Amino acid sequence: MKKNVLIVGAGAVGAVAAHKCAQHSDVFSSVCIASRTTTKCHDIIQEIHKKGHHPAEGFALLARSVDAYDTDALITLIRELNTDIVINVCTAFVNRFILDACMETGATYIDTAVHEDYDVMNASYPWYANFEWKKRDACKDKGITAILGAGFDPGVVNAYCAYAQRNEFDHIHSIDILDVNDGHHGRFFSTNFDPEINLREIIEDAGCLEDGKWRTYPHHSRSMEYDFPEVGSKKVYLMGHDEVHSLSVNIEGLQTVRFWMGFDDHYLNCVNVFKNVGLLNHQPVKVGDGQDVVPLHLLKACLPDPASLASNYTGKTCIGTLIKGTYRDQSKEVFIYNICDHEAAFADANSQAIAFTAGVPPVAAAILVANGSWDVKTMVNVEELDPAPFLTMLTQMGLSTQIRVMPVSGQVEREEQLCVCVPDLKAM
Numbered sequence: 116m117k118k119n120v121l122i123v124g125a126g127a128v129g130a131v132a133a134h135k136c137a138q139h140s141d142v143f144s145s146v147c148i149a150s151r152t153t154t155k156c157h158d159i160i161q162e163i164h165k166k167g168h169h170p171a172e173g174f175a176l177l178a179r180s181v182d183a184y185d186t187d188a189l190i191t192l193i194r195e196l197n198t199d200i201v202i203n204v205c206t207a208f209v210n211r212f213i214l215d216a217c218m219e220t221g222a223t224y225i226d227t228a229v230h231e232d233y234d235v236m237n238a239s240y241p242w243y244a245n246f247e248w249k250k251r252d253a254c255k256d257k258g259i260t261a262i263l264g265a266g267f268d269p270g271v272v273n274a275y276c277a278y279a280q281r282n283e284f285d286h287i288h289s290i291d292i293l294d295v296n297d298g299h300h301g302r303f304f305s306t307n308f309d310p311e312i313n314l315r316e317i318i319e320d321a322g323c324l325e326d327g328k329w330r331t332y333p334h335h336s337r338s339m340e341y342d343f344p345e346v347g348s349k350k351v352y353l354m355g356h357d358e359v360h361s362l363s364v365n366i367e368g369l370q371t372v373r374f375w376m377g378f379d380d381h382y383l384n385c386v387n388v389f390k391n392v393g394l395l396n397h398q399p400v401k402v403g404d405g406q407d408v409v410p411l412h413l414l415k416a417c418l419p420d421p422a423s424l425a426s427n428y429t430g431k432t433c434i435g436t437l438i439k440g441t442y443r444d445q446s447k448e449v450f451i452y453n454i455c456d457h458e459a460a461f462a463d464a465n466s467q468a469i470a471f472t473a474g475v476p477p478v479a480a481a482i483l484v485a486n487g488s489w490d491v492k493t494m495v496n497v498e499e500l501d502p503a504p505f506l507t508m509l510t511q512m513g514l515s516t517q518i519r520v521m522p523v524s525g526q527v528e529r530e531e532q533l534c535v536c537v538p539d540l541k542a543m
Contacts, residue, residue, distance in 0.1 A: 117144035118485045121198040121222070123183050123213055124205035125150035126309065127422035127466060128227065128266075130159045131474025132204055133176075134464035135512060137163045139478070140170035142485050147177040147196050150205075162465050183209035189216035198222050200481045204474065206309055207231040211246050218250065218259050223484050225477045227266030229357040231312065241360030247494065254494040261494040265480040267434055267453075267472040268294055268374070269358035271514070273497040274505050275436040275451040276366055281502070283449050283520075287440040288370050290362060295377030296469060297346035298430035298457045302419050304385045307469040310415040315397070318390050322355035323373040324363045331355075335383065339375070343433040344517065345454050351375035361496040389414060421470060428457035428467040450519040463513055472514060479508040 120143050122132050129148060136146040148156040156178035163176060170176075181192050183205045193201065193216055203213045203226040210230035217224035230246040241248075247263055254261050264270050272292050280287055296307065306313040320331045337353040356374035363372050378386075389395050394414045399407040435452025453472065460471035480497075483489035488504045497505070506516050 117142060118199040118481070119143070119145045119197050120147070120200045120202060120481060121193060121196060122146060122148045122202045122204060123150075123181070123189075123209075124203065125152065125155035125159055126204070127420070127425070127470035128204040128474040130162070130422060131460075131464045131466045131470050132202055132478050133159050134163055134166065134168075134466075135475055135478040136481070137166075137168045137170060137174075137176065138512075139482060140168070140174035142482050144173065145175040145177060145196070147179055147192075147198070149179045149181040149183075149192060151180060151182055153178050153180045166465075184212055186212045186215045186219075189213060190219050193217070193220045193222050200225065200484055202477045202481055203227070204477065207312060214247070214250065214261065217261065218253060218257060221257070221259065223481075223490070224259065224261040225265050225480050225484070226263060227270060227473055227477055228264060228312070229269075229360070241364060242357065243360055243496070251494040255492070258492040259494070260484055260490050260492055262480050262484070262489065262500070263494065263496050264357055264361065265477045265497055266474075267476055267514075268292055268356065269361070270476045270497050271453065271472075271505075271509065272434065272436045273358050273362060274500075274502040275516070276362055276438065277498040277500070277502040278506065279436070279438045279449060279451060280366060284438070284440040284442050284447060285444075286368055287366055287438055288368070289439045290366065290369065290372045291437040292356065292358060292372075292374045292435075293341055293343070293351055293377075293437060293452075294375070294432075294434045295343055295346060295349045295351060296430070296432045297349070298428050298432065298468060300424040300428045300467070302424065304382070305419040305421065305424055307421055307467070309421075310418050311397075311411055314386060314389065314395055314411070314414075316354065316356070317378075317386055318395060319355055321353040323353065323359055323371075324369070325371050325373070327370045341375075341437075343435075344450075344452060344519065346431055346433045349377045351377045362498060365496060365498045421467070425457075425461050425465055425467040425470070428461065431456050432468045432472060434472060448521045450521070452517050452519070453514050454517065455514065459513070475512050475514050476505075476509065479505060479512055482508060 160176045200223040207228040208231045229242045318334050322331045335352050342348045359372050394410045396410045432455045437450050439448045455468040455472050457468045460466045460468045
């Protein structure tokens with residue numbers, strides 16, 4: 116039976132998710148895009164119609180207004196639409212409100228990032244334990260499927276780890292998630308997704324698990340060069356990130372897990388100026404006319420909307436997982452990764468590659484829930500699920516997976532497109 120989907124959030128990632136749902140109208144009977152600003156939802160629907168996806172007969176694209184901080188309003192909307200699956204691509208500050216609405220109504224919940232809350236921004240590890248994981252037992256008791264962190268990182272990189280654990284290693288010792296964007300958009304400065312989260316996570320202390328112990332380092336104090344496929348050698352910086360926390364719990368025997376992201380000098384210089392003059396402050400300040408203004412909100416309003424960058428973006432992203440361990444008592448190292456082209460993403464879904472890589476995976480997860488493969492009736496992170504159908508579905512949707520296998524010497528032994536060969540996923 117086809118499923119009704121509610122997408123909460125009409126930003127760049129929400130737009131990609133809507134495009135991909137429309138491309139799979141054989142799985143979904145309706146898709147509603149909901150935001151406080153319905154004009155943004157209607158704009159997305161108009162762009163989808165222009166793409167001419169030729170939806171199945173009876174498929175409906177809808178737009179609704181909703182305040183995602185209002186659980187009661189979300190419950191009313193979910194019930195009005197007979198929603199089966201909720202894809203949360205809104206700001207991560209609303210995760211717990213949307214999750215509560217799904218638990219009340221019985222709808223499947225899928226998000227792309229851990230919940231954010233100003234009151235616990237410096238909370239201890241692991242972050243998922245502060246909000247989401249507290250509701251695991253309730254989800255299981257109610258039979259609610261809740262898939263956490265189903266974007267790319269977190270999300271696809273977690274599936275890479277699960278694949279490696281099942282197919283490439285006997286024991287995994289360390290995981291390094293590496294994310295670089297070798298693209299160019301022609302603007303002086305822009306974040307690639309919500310500035311309120313993007314900028315803040317860049318200047319936070321970097322947390323990671325190393326040698327079995329949680330450690331923190333000042334932001335940008337640790338970096339390394341890595342030779343990425345297709346985009347070449349890039350400098351990446353250690354950062355704290357969602358998937359570090361769930362992987363530390365769910366990958367047995369793991370001693371080290373870190374997240375690294377690439378930034379050029381210009382980007383970091385801009386961020387440091389914003390920080391030093393106080394524009395990254397999330398606490399209100401009083402301006403000359405007595406009005407309270409949150410500096411970070413003001414900066415966000417002044418920066419380009421990430422969705423507006425898509426038509427001018429060139430270049431590629433490379434996001435992957437460098438995994439080290441042993442197989443048959445021999446040391447082994449693999450790099451499992453995706454290359455996404457900005458121009459190809461625009462041709463497919465009017466998107467730049469960063470939003471494309473974030474918006475496609477939750478729809479792939481929704482399809483797997485719809486066909487039963489991932490309808491697990493409890494709360495899980497992506498690495499707890501079978502990665503094979505997910506990686507297969509992603510390839511079909513435009514995000515292929517490559518694998519580079521290396522001995523400890525670092526010389527490439529083999530490199531190929533990963534094919535996990537799960538046939539006819541939609542019929543499962």
